[in-house]
Amino acid sequence: MTDTTPPDDTTRTETDRPAVLVPLAVLEGQSLPTGTPDLLANAxxxxxxxxxxxxxxxxxQARAQFGETAMAKLEAFAGALANAGATVETRLVFTHDERTTIDRLIYEHECLAVxxxxxxxxxxxVLVALRGTVGVGRNTCLVAGLFAESDVDVTLYHALNESETIADGESFLNGVRADLVERGMDPERIEVxxxxxxxxxxxxxxxGESHDAVVMGETDPSVTTFVFGMPSEQVAERFLGPVLVVQRERPEE
Structure with missing residues (x-):
């Protein structure tokens, strides 16, 4: 594992930065997509x-055969992220089950999002899709942590369920908006x-088609299934850009 800290980083501490897991199939030709360093500059x-x-x-056996090549690629990607301003930890894993590995690292590193x-x-x-009150604080922590010091516009979006009225939905999102403002975001850049x-x-x-990135919570199982249950090219076809999936807080064991 390698830690990479950007030069002259005096405005944000490590604890201020939301942790985001970025999984890449490094030996399958998957590289760091265009725009990712800017998106995660404050992460x-x-x-x-x-x-x-x-x-x-x-x-x-796999590490001995392919580890050096894979790590060289990973270090190059880490350098691009660090140059944009992010702090970076690298992990190289040879696994029989990628989902188990991703899930384990989410909790090992206390990641807010994948x-x-x-x-x-x-x-x-950025479109921030919110489906319920559970875990909303983790959504606002991520969004403010990534974008409070930027000029990014944020749209808070809520699809009503059967028991909700428009007034209910607006009250919910206005509460989220107030939380983001308290965390340092410009209220003029937040739409509901x-x-x-x-x-x-x-x-x-x-x-999402009219935004550059989407943030969605893991609080709704159907949303989680949609994001991780489809091949990445199908997700890209629907969203056209990066998707940050905010993870549930791990229950106490």
């Missing part, structure tokens, strides 16, 4: 290079959108 990035190996292959790393030319606006939608995922995709 503590856990850069995971992973390679799925056959059940009969030992991780130590990035579905699709490319984008620039980050000027509430609507009735038959399929929340379709609505998020539709609104």
């Amino acid at each position: 503590r990035v856990v850069l995971l290079g992973y390679h799925v190996i056959p059940e009969q292959t030992a991780a130590e 990035l579905v790393p699709n490319g984008i030319e620039r980050v000027e606006s 959108v509430v609507e009735e939608a038959e399929a929340a995922v379709d609505a998020i995709a539709r609104h």
Whole structure:
């Protein structure tokens, strides 16, 4: 594991930075997409290079054969993130189960979010899709941590459920907006959108088309299944840009 700290970083401490896991299939040709360093310039990035190996292959054997090549690629990606301003920790893992590995590292490094790393030319606006009150504080911590010191516009979006009124939805999002402002965000850069939608995922995709990145919570299992249950190219086809999936807080064992 390698720690990379950007030069002259005097304005933010390590604890101020939201932790984001960025998983890359480093030996399968997956690279750091365009725009990722700018998107995560204010983050503590856990850069995971992973390679799925056959059940009969030992991780130590794969590391001995491919570790040097994989680590060289990972260090180059870490350098690009650090040059943009992020602090970076790198992990290289040879695994038989990528989802188990990703889940384990989320909790080991206390990551607020996982990035579905699709490319984008620039980050000027972000859609934050919120489905419920559980875990909202983690969403605001991530959004403010990444964008409070930037000129990024944020749209808070909520699709009503059957028991909610427009007034309920607006009250919910205005509370989130107040929290973001308290965390240092410019209120003029925060828009609130509430609507009735038959399929929340379709609505998020539709609104996401007019933004550069999407933030969505893991509080709704259907949203989690959508993001991680489809190949990355299908996610890119729907959203066209990077997706930050805010993770549930790990329950006390």
